Amino acid sequence: MLTTMCWLLVGCCGLAFVNLSVALNSILQVTQKPRFYGVKTNRIVTIFCVISDPNQSATVEWYKASEYNATRKKIEGDRVTVRQKSMLQNASIELSHVETKDTGLYFCHVNNITWGPGTELQVHRPSHPENAERRSKMKDALIFLQALLLTLLALAPLLRHQSLLKKEDAIYEEPEHDHIYEGLEIEHCGGLYEDISMYAQPGPAEAAAAWKQE
Numbered sequence: 001m002l003t004t005m006c007w008l009l010v011g012c013c014g015l016a017f018v019n020l021s022v023a024l025n026s027i028l029q030v031t032q033k034p035r036f037y038g039v040k041t042n043r044i045v046t047i048f049c050v051i052s053d054p055n056q057s058a059t060v061e062w063y064k065a066s067e068y069n070a071t072r073k074k075i076e077g078d079r080v081t082v083r084q085k086s087m088l089q090n091a092s093i094e095l096s097h098v099e100t101k102d103t104g105l106y107f108c109h110v111n112n113i114t115w116g117p118g119t120e121l122q123v124h125r126p127s128h129p130e131n132a133e134r135r136s137k138m139k140d141a142l143i144f145l146q147a148l149l150l151t152l153l154a155l156a157p158l159l160r161h162q163s164l165l166k167k168e169d170a171i172y173e174e175p176e177h178d179h180i181y182e183g184l185e186i187e188h189c190g191g192l193y194e195d196i197s198m199y200a201q202p203g204p205a206e207a208a209a210a211w212k213q214e
Helices: 002-026 129-171 204-213
Strands: 030-033 036-040 045-051 060-065 080-083 091-095 104-110 119-124
Touching: 030 104, 036 045, 045 060, 045 104, 045 119, 060 080, 091 104
Parallel strands: 036 119
Antiparallel strands: 030 045, 045 091, 060 104, 080 091, 104 119
């Protein structure tokens, strides 16, 4: 009895392995060509969805998203042409007269199971040489003005410091004439040979004679 149960268990495991192998083989590998598209406006863009098994029948739908992790919306419109896979060609989507708003990521979805890796589309407006040259000159002028402003901002503190130094020199300028004696009253003598004996102190002999006279 135990042996029979063991054989049944081994058989179930083998059957499960076979079914798993068949399921893995039935999963399609999907690629997209090209992976990146960069075009100007009003061009025609074609993106192909390539399936690993050419004999496998598949229904392909196309979705668009702004980023890889963003919500994907099904693509529809008058400028969109979807071609399904056949024995002679791969599935594809064709966008005519593309505009800048068509920029984004495009994914093919096979049999509502397998997603393609995605194709990034960048649509740019055509630029004229005259406009490009004008923008380049304006950019150079802005760079020159920025450099000039930075130079002025760097020199402004130095100029201000120099002007303050000149102002301090003007405030503390030394006088040209010496006015040390200005405001003092000078007493003039009456005559050049005026008797100044009254101002002189008597000598020792004169003091003794004056004492004797007393």
